[in-house]
Amino acid sequence: MxxxxxxxxxxxxxxxxxxxxxxxxxxxxxxxxxxxxxxxxxxxxxxxxxxxxxxxxxxxxPKTELAHNNPFTLLVAVVLSAQATDAGVNKATPPLFAAADTPAKMAALGETQVRDLIKTIGLFRTKAKNVVELSRRLVADHGGQVPRSREALEALPGVGRKTANVVLNVAFGEPTIAVxxxxxxxxxxxxxxxxxxxxxxxxxxxxxxxxxxxxxxxxxxxxxxxxxxxxxxxxxxxxxxxxxxxxxxxxxxxxxxxxxxxx
Ligand code: SF4
Structure with a gap:
């Protein structure tokens, strides 16, 4: 040696x-x-x-570079990061998460306000719609919690396999690999x-x-x-x-x- x-x-x-x-x-x-x-x-x-x-x-x-403070804000940050950089998402999310860090609050905030808060991120109109709709579904179908199941996650609007893998890995410690x-x-x-x-x-x-x-x-x-x-x-x-x-x-x-x- x-x-x-x-x-x-x-x-x-x-x-x-x-x-x-x-x-x-x-x-x-x-x-x-x-x-x-x-x-x-x-x-x-x-x-x-x-x-x-x-x-x-x-x-x-190693940690994710997407700023978040609970499984829900992580899910939202990952949805917002599609075709955008983590740095760009992190600039927009502090005021968004200050206003709504739970599905109930996000659903109450509504699409127009969410859209205004994330307008620096690409595809913000579609993303705002998805974030509010997925928040409504979490409240209606999952007791306001982020489900620990690939199937349930992928059933949410704006959530594909990659997003589900990130959430399962980061929020729940599952050994998934999002590509x-x-x-x-x-x-x-x-x-x-x-x-x-x-x-x-x-x-x-x-x-x-x-x-x-x-x-x-x-x-x-x-x-x-x-x-x-x-x-x-x-x-x-x-x-x-x-x-x-x-x-x-x-x-x-x-x-x-x-x-x-x-x-
Ligand atoms: S191409 Fe290969 S050697 Fe070069 S940075 Fe990538 S992994 Fe490293």
């Missing part, structure tokens, strides 16, 4: 020389906003284990969970993610896609799983410096 100092030296040297030694990024990789289907070799069981071991070591308790654009890209790019659509990627993740990592897999992958494995210019030189990633477009040193760092 390498001494700690020696490992740090190797990494510092590698980082310094990285810019000069990077492989050129192909035109296809530069313009890749989603994935190169089938381009990555599937990861082995050992590589997947190592990938999640590193994610966990780097961030033992959004970031997870779809990371799953395909790295070779972790190749699939042609989000459902295929989700099914694959269900099969390959080790059980002990499933609870947090959603957040680790989303954060990795959001801050490191970016769509247009992935930050491969800062990536903690670069040596495991099977994407031909990755831009990393070919020497095993990174592997040694984790010994």
């Amino acid at each position: 390498m001494a700690k100092k020696s490992v740090q030296k190797s990494l510092a040297k590698a980082r310094k020389g990285n810019a000069a030694k990077l492989k050129p990024v192909s035109k296809q990789a530069r313009t890749d906003t989603t994935v190169l289907h089938g381009a990555a070799k599937p990861l082995t069981k050992a590589q997947i284990e190592e990938m999640f071991r590193r994610f966990q070591a780097a961030n033992p308790e 959004d654009t970031h997870i779809f890209r990371v799953g395909n790019r790295t070779g972790l969970a190749p699939g042609k659509n989000p459902f295929e990627v989700e099914q694959k993740l269900e099969q390959v993610v080790p059980a002990r990592y499933k609870l947090h897999a959603h957040h680790w992958l989303i954060l990795h896609g959001r801050y490191t494995c970016l769509a247009r210019k992935p930050l491969c030189d800062k990536c903690i799983i670069a040596d495991l990633c099977q994407w031909p477009g990755k831009t990393v040193l070919q020497e095993p410096v990174r592997e040694r760092a984790y010994e």
Whole structure:
């Protein structure tokens, strides 16, 4: 095993020389906003284990970045986040949740006021309608509570499989993995969970993610896609799983410096 100092030296040297030694990024990789289907070799069981071991070591308790204070406000925030950024949703929700943090209050607030409060978010008209209607249904059918059931959640207006998965995971601690654009890209790019659509990627993740990592897999992958494995210019030189990633477009040193760092 390498001494700690020696490992740090190797990494510092590698980082310094990285810019000069990077492989050129192909035109296809530069313009890749989603994935190169089938381009990555599937990861082995050992590589997947190592990938999640590193994610966990780097961030033992990952959290959602959507501001919320109870299962209901989480549900509303996730509904509002469709085709919008978490940061954009978080700017709009404080006054909304101050006015209505329960289904009964949201239903009483009504569509017009909700619409005014969320008008900075894309598709706000449809979302306001859905939020008020789902609040009414929660009051009428679920005693004003957010149900802990995929079926019941998906029956609510504006709630699809992805939203249900996030709510089940974050609010109720279920080991579900919601596949959004970031997870779809990371799953395909790295070779972790190749699939042609989000459902295929989700099914694959269900099969390959080790059980002990499933609870947090959603957040680790989303954060990795959001801050490191970016769509247009992935930050491969800062990536903690670069040596495991099977994407031909990755831009990393070919020497095993990174592997040694984790010994
Ligand atoms: S090396 Fe890391 S950042 Fe680069 S493509 Fe692979 S997973 Fe994404």
